[in-house]
Amino acid sequence: MARDLHADRARLALFVTQFGWHRLRTRLMAHPLFPWRSTSVPVPSRLLFAPHDLRTGDPTRASEFYAGRFAFAGKVVLTDGVSPFEVEPPSREWAEELMSFAWLRHMQAAGTPIARANARALVGDWIGMRGHRMPIASSPEVMARRVISWLTQSPLVLQDADPSFHRRFIRSLTSQVRMLANIGADARDGRPRLACALALAFASLCMADQTRLMKLAQKRLVDELDRQILADGGHASRNPGMLVEVLLDLLPLRQCFGARHMPPPPALLNAIDRMMPMLRFFRHVDGAFAHFNGMGPTPADWLATVLAYDDARGRPLSNAPYSGYQRMEAAGTVLIADTGAPPPMPLSHEAHAGCLSFEMSAGRNRIVVNCGMPATAREEWRAVARQTAAHSTATVEETSSCRFVTGGALMRLCGTPILEGPAELHVDRSERGGADVLRASHDGYARRFGIIHQRSWRLSPDGARVDGEDLFRVAQGEEFSADQPSGYAIRFHLHPAVQPSRASDGHSVILKLPDGDRWAFAAPDSAVTIEESIMLAAGSGPRRTAQLVITGQAREVPRVAWTFVRAKSVKG
Structure with a gap:
């Protein structure tokens, strides 16, 4: 135990030191007085073409921008005639959205002369105010998103522009690309660092005269793809939503190589080929993604766009061992389980304590879910959403299976990574009596309470029954001591469309689904209660829902069996 504690402290100290150094170096190199011209990026004579933006736009938003109404990340700001870059941002998320310029796609969707003129005026405001020096605007990830947005929407911004504006736009763009080339490698690991590599790759292909940048950009992109896209196609952060986000950039980037009559790096093509099947892995029959490790509402239009590029369209994988997930499917019933350890500390800022949680759907009805993350106000909900209690699994002594950085100087310095979580996991997949059986x-909870949590699922061949079992045992294989804390709570969060009603026996609950189907949940040897819950990842924002809860003491009742079974249909 003492040796493990010392190892954890050493690992944390190393992470904090490295993270702090990268953050300091990024800030220094982004400062206007810092001589960061170690990588030369010449001002291009012209832009050769604009990449295709696969993210759909909403033309009504362009009218709102023209009226001075800027709604981002769940916050609305009315500018009253001043530039949005001059107002006090209501939240960091709002400022990041504004400074990324991803909203230019809405003005492109409008396609009107007014929208084009307004887009050009807003970009001109930002350039005139030296926006790249603003603290949030100069963060590597925001800068990367802005570079990609400016490149993809350059026809919108530059159409009908006078030569003076054209020169200022190209110079500002080049300056930001040059800065990214120097600070991108020091961006926070995961999505931020990959976004920087993607932005450099786009810039090297779309801007003329960038032979040297092209070599640097391709090397960084290949390195990040090889490191972040796992062998089974999942992302190293274990967030399913990252697949959609990354593919929305990789697919247009592949087209850019074609436009330059250059072969894409094999790492790019391999990453796309591995990620596409994983899109199907995480999908329920209704098209929604399972809510694991920071996944929010499924962006249906973006997902449909990405899936249009999927040529295979085969049956989803059942085993994703590198990503740490398992999928069971029979006759329209789908069960997706988290059976993996937390991602490495530098990649764990958004990861959740949801080990052995699962989601279950029957046909187009989702029955068991995790709470997930909301699309907006994520900072407000992050601490709650990451807890084990927000997942359909078991907690011990109302604690989470992971420990997070949650406050103080450490959080201000290095964010909110996972400090400690499940390290030793066992997963076994088999078939018994024609049924798919998963045990993990x-x-x-071993270090704090000396308890190992084991869960098993059995899905019948006809998809009409899921038998589960939760087992709590002493880590060393001995008996529970009389004074050992061993209280557990097993939670099954229900989708908001599911209507639960408790049976008179106290052990069963009838679940009415929207299409009239009924399922029954039963735990024959345990009392089942219905409690309030909340689904944070609902498409329209957080929604009230219910959860089924079984509580007990592991030293008294270490084994809990439960079953979901299709009861009958009352359609019509």
């Missing part, structure tokens, strides 16, 4: 265990 984790040691996330």
Whole structure:
């Protein structure tokens, strides 16, 4: 135990030191007085073409921008005639959205002369105010998104522009690309660093005269793809939503190589080929993604766009061992389970303590879900959403299976990574009596309470029954001591469309689905209660829902069996 504690402290100290150094170096190199011209990026004579933006736009938003109404990340600002870049941002998320210029796609969707003129005026305001020096605007990830947005929307911004504006736009763009080339490698690991590599790759292909940048950009992109896209196609952060986000950039980038009559790096093509099947892996029959590790509402239009590029369209994988997930499917019933350890500390800022949680759907009805993350106000909900109690799994002594950086100087310095979580996991997949059987265990509660949590699922061949079992055992294989804390709560969060009603026996609950189907949940040897819950990842914002809860003491009742079974249909 003492050796493990010392190892954890050493690992945390190394992470904080490295993170702090990268952050300091990024700030220094982004400062206007810092001589960061170590990578030469010449001002191009012209832009050769604009990449295709696969993210759909909403033309009504362009009218709102023209009226001075800027709604981002759940916050609305009315500018009253001043530039949006001069107002006090209501939240960091709002400022990041504004400074990324991703909203230019809405003005492109409008396609009107007024929208084009307004887009050009807003970009001109930002350039005139030296926006790249603003603290939030100069963060590597925001800068990367802005470079990609400016490149993809350059026809919108530059059409009908006078030569003076054209020169200022190209110079500002080049300056930002040059800065990214120097600070991108020091961006926070995961999505931010990959976004920087993608922005450099786009710039090297779309801007003329960039032979040297092209070599640097391709090397960084290949390095990040090889490191972040796992062998089974999942992302190293374990967030399913990252697949959609990354593919929305990789697919247009592949087209850019074609436009330059250059072969894409094999790493790019391999990453796309591995990620496409994983899109199907995480989908329920209704098209929604399972809510694991920071996944929010499924962006249906973006997902449909990405899936249009999927040529295989085969049956989803059942086993994603590198990503740490398992999928069971029979006759329209789908069960997706998290059976993996937390991602490495530098990649764990958005990861959740949801080990051995699962989601279950029957046909187009989702029944069991995790709470997920909301699309907006994520900072307000992050601490709650990451807890084990927000997932359909078991907690011990009302604690989470992971420990997070949650406040103080450490959070201000290095964010909110996972400090400690399940390290030893066992996963076994088999078939018994024609049924698919999955058994997994984790040691996330072993250090604090000496308890191993083991869970098993059995899905019948006709998809009409899921038998489960939760087992709590002493980590060393001995008996529970009389004074050992061992209280557990097993939660099954229900989708808001599911209507639960408790049966008179106290052990069963009838679940009425929107299409009239009924399922029954039963735990024959345990009392089942219905409690309030909240689904944070609902498309229209957080929604009230219910959860089924079983509580007990592991030293008294270490084994809990439960079953979901299709009861009958009352359609019509």
